[in-house]
Amino acid sequence: MATVWAAGAVAAVLGVGVVVIWLGSAVLAVHRAGGAADLAALAAAGRAASGAEAACGRARTVAERMGVELAGCRLVDWDALVEVRAPVPGPLDEWGTAHARARAGPVDRPG
Numbered sequence: 001m002a003t004v005w006a007a008g009a010v011a012a013v014l015g016v017g018v019v020v021i022w023l024g025s026a027v028l029a030v031h032r033a034g035g036a037a038d039l040a041a042l043a044a045a046g047r048a049a050s051g052a053e054a055a056c057g058r059a060r061t062v063a064e065r066m067g068v069e070l071a072g073c074r075l076v077d078w079d080a081l082v083e084v085r086a087p088v089p090g091p092l093d094e095w096g097t098a099h100a101r102a103r104a105g106p107v108d109r110p111g
Contacts, residue, residue: 025089026098033086033100036066041104044073044080048105055080071099079105 044059056073063070063084072083086098 022090029086029088029098030100032066033068033084033098034102036063036068036086037082037084037100037102038104039066040070040073040084041080041082041102044075044082045078045104045106048075048078048080051075069097077105079103 040059040062043062044055047055047058052073052075055075056070059073059080059082060070063082066084068084068086070082071085072081074081081101081103083099083101086100088095088098
């Protein structure tokens, strides 16, 4: 009887471990998307003087190197607005992708 209980306990611990790993990979994808969006927006803002095409091209390059997809990029005045999507690895990829948005541009001076 103790063997059955021990086998059940091992199975439960393994099941919880798998769920924790899956959730960890989803959280990692969200953080990766956020970081990539921030970096892509900063890269686009750095090229804002060259125009929207050059700025968004640089944002796309940064996003691709970070392993995410650039979903949107535009310049509003001197502000770069970027949206990215990151795939969630493992069996949770059926639930969708992680999305993140970022804005970068000059700081407004008071007064």
